[in-house]
Amino acid sequence: MEKYNLEQLLAGEIALAEQSTIRFAGVQVPMIQRDYAQGRKSEAAVRNRFLTALFDALLGGRPLTLDFVYGSVQKLDDQSYFVPLDGQQRLTTLFLLHWYIGNCELTGDERNDQQARLRRFSYATRSTARDFCENLTAVVLEPAAEPSSAIRNLAWFYRSYEQDPTVQAMLGMLDAIWEKYRACGVTTLFPALAGLTFYVLPLDGFGLSDELYIKMNARGKQLTSFENFKADLLNWLGAEDNSYRAEFEQTTMLNGHQLPYYLIFATKLDTSWTDLFWGLGFRSTMLDAAYLRFWNRFLAARYLVEPEATAKLAEPLTDLDKGHERAEYTGFSQYQPLFAKPGTIAAAERLLDGLVAHHAAIHAAVAATWGEQATDWNVLARPISQRQRILFLALMLYLDRPGFDEVALRRWLRVVWNLSIDPDVRSAEAMISVMRVVAKLGVGAPSIYSFLASDECAVIVQPEGSFVSRQLSEERQKAILILADEAWEDALVASEKHGLFRGNVGFLLLDAPSLPEFQRRAAVASSLFSARGAQQNLGEEYLLLRAVISQAPDWDWLQKLNLEDSEDNWRLLLRRNDVVRAFIGQLTELTWEEITEQTLPDLVDQPSRLEVPASHLEQRVRLVHEYLYQLVDLQRWMQTRNIGATGLKWKDEHIYAYRYFGRDYTRVMLDTYRNQIANVLIELLGFTTEQRCGNSACFWGDWLTLHRPDGQWTLTAQFDPWHTLRIGVMRSGASALEVNELVTDAEQDDYWLVRKNYPYATVTSMQQVIELVQRIKQEIVNEEFLQARIVMPASVEVV
Secondary structure, three states, X not given: OOEEEHHHHHOOEEEOOOOOEEEOOEEEEOOOOOOOOOOOHHHHHHHHHHHHHHHHHHHHOOOEEEEEEEEEEEEEOOEEEEEEEEOHHHHHHHHHHHHHHHHHHOOHHXXXXXXXXHOOEEEOOOHHHHHHHHHHOOOOOOOOOOHHHHHHOOOOOOHHHHHOHHHHHHHHHHHHHHHHHHHHOOOOOHHHHHHEEEEEEEOXXXXXXXXXXXXXXXXXXXXXXXXXXXXXHHHHHHOOOOOOHHHHOOEEEEOOEEEEHXXXXXHHHHOHHHXXXXXXXXOHHHHHHHHHHHHHXXXXXXXXXXXXXXXXXXXXXXHHHHOOOOOOOOOOOOOHHHHOOOOHHHHHHHHHHHHHHHHHHHHHHOOOOOOOOOOOOXXXXXXXXXXXXXXXXXXXXXXXXXXXXXXXXXXXXXXXXXXXOOOOOOOHHHHHHHHHHHHHHHHHHHHHHHHHOOHHHHHHHOOOOOOOHHHHHHHHHHHHHHHHOOHHHHHHHHHHOOOOOOOOOHHHOOOOOOHHHHHHHHHHHHHHEEOOEEOHHHHOOOHHHHHHHHOOOEHHHHHHOOOOOOHXXXXXXXXXXXXXXXXXXXXXXXXXXXXXXXXXXXXXXXXXXXXXXXXXXXXXXXXXXXXHHHOHHHHHHHHOOOOOXXXXXXXXXXXXXXXXXXOHHHXXXXXXXXXXXXXXXXXXXXXXOOOEOOOOOOEEOOOEEEEEEEOOEEEEEEEXXXXXXXXXXXXXXXXXXEEOOOOOOOEOOOOEEEEEEEEOOOOOOHHHHHHHHHHHHHHHHHOOOOOOOEEOOOOOOOO
């Protein structure tokens, strides 16, 4: 395929592959095209990069190929013109560069001939732009003068030119060319202009559709971030200092034309790959935003699987990927090191070619078997979740290998979904861990079952220490079963579709069941769980969760257990917790009636058998354990959304059920008989409190306060966090009370008028609880302890 410089294109003849030619009278930028932009003040960085490349080539006397110019030959004003579809910006800059250098270096007939050739370049976007180009080719300026000032002083330069953005940008570019030309100090550059060439791809005869005209001009008037990125990428591909230059310049065929590889890559950027985004509904500026988003997504995926990668370092890419449709491109410096990694360009081409060729099949295959993915989501859409990044990487890895098989792709993506859906994938670091595992498995993507069952995969599975290792082992186990009997695949996929299990059915594969046994287990498990957690008839009284808690083997296990009866927690328990997995597995060996009418009710009614390492803690810890699975009302309170007291912790030498970062009202002390004492005070002596945990027999808070009106004052019972109950009359916040008598067993301080202390650390049974309350009744209430010690002024109300 031939190259052309500007003057050759303006000569009006282009050769086609079939040994024929297309002839035309000149080049005309059509009305549909955007305004010329490279000379704008806002495009200074783009302008400087382009002019530097042009002047470096001119000064070095070496050729420079400026990629493709697309267009078609159309009949305008009874003449044929080459109408550029893409390349208008470059052609306009070359037109201004030829004019300026010719103005400075040519004289006489040479200058006249050059000006005549340049008149074949015209604009149809606005009449002012057309007239400006025509007038410019008829004047001669002093080389020392700033072009924009000199031109504005010419008689033909009307005020209307100031309103034309194309004319304003041309003046800006001429000034930039003037500065570059003056700085180089050479006045013999005109002959070297012939070395600035480009390939011309006419739609006629090159297998390109007129529809491409619309797509490539849907970007609007402004240069988009993607266009600037694309220009930098293509410049880098052809740059002399690119270490892959020899590879990128190797020629190959495209639509019957022999072209360097980097130009084929450039062609696909503007043709078949643009069609892909257009076909997905991206229009106008959305098209380029989606295109740039793809490159950020692709480069981030390749980078994040590298050992030195961190989420922080990848933020410039991932932020742009997540960003607004008009996310700004800030330069190629952050991209170049990533593109310079071996195989990056070729991998991008294989991915985009694969998406073009198989997008419908891929779109159907990316959905998880349990319906996780919305049907209108595609791998190029915005926004993208952490799991979708993993999926995008998996697709990259599959399309990076030869051949395409939809069944093989579905199997590969099913395995990846099963790994990525783990509830712990909720941070960038967790996502990266899974991505690196998927990258290791990618070598076997075309035949994932065989690879998972192989010794090669065993080498990957065994040392894997991340949270995903158990699921990886499960996928290996399932692959081995499927390869031994393909009937297993349908059974496994059917069980994986359960909305709660989502690919994780390892707890149903314990003890190597036969296929019929597995199917029976799966049916029972579906009865136990809904997509939201325990089935409603088991969840209303938290029967299944309480039965799980009853199985706690020891205190260490129990205090680490997340007690939340939620969808995500059940998923984690079924994936991570060996005790829970084994227990649920055992339940699936029973019938529904055996489970609900006998086994679960019996388990939540039995005494604790918790193993405790320290004997002095045994009774306290077992008391906590029994609270958690025997008291359904306590569980109801703990599971309430605004409470969420689903963790256990030590505080002030006591064990609390508490909410992480919660307040006083979201924790309850469980390792003493404080709750029992308070309940008996309420039932026998008429105390009340606002600290009851729902309808349960437990009370929240580090301190627990109860009140009882008693004649002229209110009796207060207060439990502190150190095993002491104080009962007496507290001082009023409004007035002081006179004390009639102080004795050794009654105390006075800044808060209490009078009180009596009852330590209860040794209370370890309900019998002792009753005895303590009877003592309080006898000493405080019946013997009129308070009446004998307080004289109440008539005007003072004691609270």
